[in-house]
Each structure stands twice: as structure tokens, then as C-alpha cells.
Amino acid sequence: MSVNKLVIVDDHPIVVQGLSTLIQAEEDLHIAGTFTTGNAFLSFLKEAERIDIVLLDITLPDINGVEVCKEIKKLSPDTKVLIISNHSERSIIMQMLQHGASGYLLKNASSEELVRCVHDVLAGRIALSAEVTAIMTRPLQNELKDIPHLTKREIQVLNMIAAGRTSASIADELCVSQFTVETHRRNLMQKFDASNTAALIKMAAEQKLL
Amino acid sequence: MSVNKLVIVDDHPIVVQGLSTLIQAEEDLHIAGTFTTGNAFLSFLKEAERIDIVLLDITLPDINGVEVCKEIKKLSPDTKVLIISNHSERSIIMQMLQHGASGYLLKNASSEELVRCVHDVLAGRIALSAEVTAIMTRPLQNELKDIPHLTKREIQVLNMIAAGRTSASIADELCVSQFTVETHRRNLMQKFDASNTAALIKMAAEQKLL
DNA sequence: AAAAATATACCGAAAAACCAGTAGAAATAA
DNA sequence: TTATTTCTACTGGTTTTTCGGTATATTTTT
Numbered sequence A, B: 001m002s003v004n005k006l007v008i009v010d011d012h013p014i015v016v017q018g019l020s021t022l023i024q025a026e027e028d029l030h031i032a033g034t035f036t037t038g039n040a041f042l043s044f045l046k047e048a049e050r051i052d053i054v055l056l057d058i059t060l061p062d063i064n065g066v067e068v069c070k071e072i073k074k075l076s077p078d079t080k081v082l083i084i085s086n087h088s089e090r091s092i093i094m095q096m097l098q099h100g101a102s103g104y105l106l107k108n109a110s111s112e113e114l115v116r117c118v119h120d121v122l123a124g125r126i127a128l129s130a131e132v133t134a135i136m137t138r139p140l141q142n143e144l145k146d147i148p149h150l151t152k153r154e155i156q157v158l159n160m161i162a163a164g165r166t167s168a169s170i171a172d173e174l175c176v177s178q179f180t181v182e183t184h185r186r187n188l189m190q191k192f193d194a195s196n197t198a199a200l201i202k203m204a205a206e207q208k209l210l
Numbered sequence C: 001a002a003a004a005a006t007a008t009a010c011c012g013a014a015a016a017a018c019c020a021g022t023a024g025a026a027a028t029a030a
Numbered sequence D: 001t002t003a004t005t006t007c008t009a010c011t012g013g014t015t016t017t018t019c020g021g022t023a024t025a026t027t028t029t030t
Helices: A013-024 A038-047 A065-075 A090-098 A111-122 A130-137 A152-162 A167-174 A178-191 A197-206 B013-024 B038-047 B065-075 B090-098 B111-122 B130-137 B152-162 B167-174 B178-191 B197-206
Strands: A004-009 A029-035 A053-056 A080-085 A103-106 B004-009 B029-035 B053-056 B080-085 B103-106
Touching: A004 A013, A004 A038, A013 A029, A013 A111, A029 A038, A038 A065, A053 A065, A053 A111, A065 A080, A065 A090, A080 A090, A080 A111, A090 A103, A090 A130, A090 B090, A103 A111, A103 A130, A152 A167, A152 A178, A152 A197, A152 B197, A167 A178, A178 A197, A197 B152, A197 B197, B004 B013, B004 B038, B013 B029, B013 B111, B029 B038, B038 B065, B053 B065, B053 B111, B065 B080, B065 B090, B080 B090, B080 B111, B090 B103, B090 B130, B103 B111, B103 B130, B152 B167, B152 B178, B152 B197, B167 B178, B178 B197
Parallel strands: A004 A029, A004 A053, A053 A080, A080 A103, B004 B029, B004 B053, B053 B080, B080 B103
Antiparallel strands: none
8 A cells, every 4th residue: 555645734733733643643644744824835735746635724824725725726636635624614615625625524523534534535535524424414494585486588688698798689699679688687687676787697696597 | 234215216217227226236225116206206205204315316307306305305304315417517516415415426327336325325424426526526627717806995886786786876875976986897897807787796796706 | 205006086978778668479387 | 278477579768887088196015
């Protein structure tokens, strides 16, 4: 079994200490460095040879964990990112996964869980700790305001409006009268209770309809 | 080991057939039903005793898989949802996880992978097939456009525009001239390369600036 | 102290959006 | 087959945005 190079990025010395100890007990893992700021680590990554996995905190003194994660994936796409964070909000977990993280642990995860997740991630899988999994799979009480029902044509027009097209230009492409497009626009505004196009597009974006 | 009740929801008979065969070979899994439409399954779920896991297709003849998933989690939060789909777009995978799915497989996944994922999900973990994991962890190329730098005032005006306010009304509240607000608006459009307010708001929403 | 960025302000003309109606044709659902 | 929804189209007018400039005062940064 080859040795995997691992880096820890966290601004809490005690956390770094704890993680280090746990990692050192694993003979297939080697700590290539520990850093307390995002920029310090990124500078290192630019110069470094292959790094297999980064244990990354989200709250860092200089730059946000999301940015660090994006940079890592840009500089070194094969380097896995395992988030170790205190944030248990679903949206933050989603955001990190969205930006290329391979796993997410809360800091209260057990040492067995940490080691399992590191190995899972190195094996190419996505690894979430039990608690994170629970957060991700529990039902959303976040019932948004009910989304108005839009017709196909309305959705089509909505997207063309959001693309910055004028009614005339949309009418032209759809081979209908400009009045028709304006009627659609008006109906859309009414359905979203929007007083103008700007508010309409904001609402539509909120409901992820674009 | 107790037997887990499993349901298949897919409108492709061949897929149902294939899944059934694979599941039947597992002695800890019992097929409690197969359905070809979302509504048929949901009616069943309302009457049924405990269902442990649902293998769910996204594209169904009647209602969308997202809706089915949301309903399942509402009706029966402990029922796990494993998506089996042809859609390999990152956004769709994210959307399903966002709405409570515990796993995601592409239909070309191997049978070993399917069985592994079912068991992982039943064990309370999140399970993604290798290909889905690859999609989720690969670098995003749509992060290219760098976010334009906005001033505090611009962000303020931007949000008021998005709220549907006119330049005049914004000027009034901020106690500045309407011309000033219009200049801010123009600068915002230029920074986002937007030809009008609609495009501006869409861009701003995309960058989560609202 | 000089330079750059930010916030402010103005004008005029053209383009586009918005308002308040109405209403027929076509497609879909009951 | 009705009934309903959706898509279409129009009139006439008002408001708002958009485009093209220009320009000064105030912060902030170098």
C-alpha cells in the first residue's frame, strides 16, 4: 500500500494537534504539512509535489473555505478535500460539496469516523460522517412559499427575459407579436407578485426557475 | 438480520425487471412493490406499512422525481430514497440530495455497485456510484467568470433594484439624486456585462449576491 | 502628496417597459 | 361536449429605463 500525502488546514492548534495524532497512527498516511491560514496553504500547494488529501476547516482567518476548496480543485484537481468543520447547516454542507469537496465531518466526529472518512475519500468515494448524513437526509421543514404554476411558454419567455432580451426581440424569435410577449411578461409579474422585471427575475431565481 | 422492504418506481419495464432480479438475489431485501408512476407509488405509500427504501427514477410519466422525493420524505421521513437515473448533470444530482435522497446511481452502474449502494443507504449512509462521485468531485469549469468587485453602495442599490424599486424611489430613500442611482445602475450593468436590469439581476442571483 | 476608486450629479433623446383594459383561437381537461 | 386554461393579439397612454455624454467632491490607497 502506497503512502498518501495529507495536509491539515485549520487555525485551531488543538484541532490540528488532535488530527495529527490520529493521522500519525495510520501507517498509510503521511502528514506533508499543517497550515493555519488558507493562503499559506495555497502558496505551499503551488510549489508542492502531489498532495493526496487536505483536511480543511471552513472558517479560516484570511479566506473562506469555499474559496480555498475552489482553488485546490483548480490547482490540483486530483487532490481530495475533506471538510472538517463546526458548521452543521445543510446549506453549507451542500455548498462545499458543490465546490468539489469529497467529504464533510463535524468536529465532534469520532476518531474512527475520521479515519474511515479519510480512507473512503482516498478510495475515491464521497464520505460524510453519520451526523452529517443525518442532516442531509432529514426532511426539509424549509417549505418555501408555494411556487406559482407557470406554463411552458411562460417559462420560455421568463428565461429569455432573464437573458436580457427585449420583448421585441423575444417576439421575433418566437414568431409571435410583441404584444403577446408583453402579455406573458405581465402575467408572469402578476403570478410572482412582482412590480417589475427586476423583481420578477429575483423571484424566479429564488425559486431556481432560471 | 431483518428483512428490508424495498420498492421500485420506474416507468421502464426492462429496468424494473433488471432491478428486481438483482434485488431478489439478496436475502435481506424484499420487494414490497413496483410502480411505473409517481402518483401510483405515493398512493401506495400512504396506505402501506413501513417501507425501508425506494429505488426511484427521476423521469416519470406523471410527476417529477423531485416532487416524489419530497413527498416521500414528508409522508415517511425514515424511508430512504435511492435515485436511479440517466441524468448525469451535477445540478440534478445536487437537487435530489438537496431534497432528501440518500443516494444516486446512474443506470449504467454495475450490479455490484447497485447492491453496495442499497446496503450503504439502508445502513444510514449516503451512497453515490463511482461515476456519480466522479461527477460530483471533478472541478467546475463554470467558475470561470470572476465576480466583479462591487462597492457597498452598489450592493445596496442592486438589492433595492432587485426588490422591484424604481430609480426614483431608491434615490428618495437614500437621499440622493435620481441621476446618482441611475449612474450606479449603469455601472452595475457594465460590471456584469448585462444589457438591462433583468440580465443584471439574473447575474447577481447566480453569484448569490442578493 | 499624488493617484485611484467611490459616490455624487446633470442633460437630452430614444427605447423599452408598464398599465388597464379587451378578446378570439387553440389546446386540454372534466 | 362543455369548460377551462393557455396562447395569442390589440389600443392607447404613462412611466421608467437605457444610452451618450460630462463632471466634481470625497474617500481610500499607494
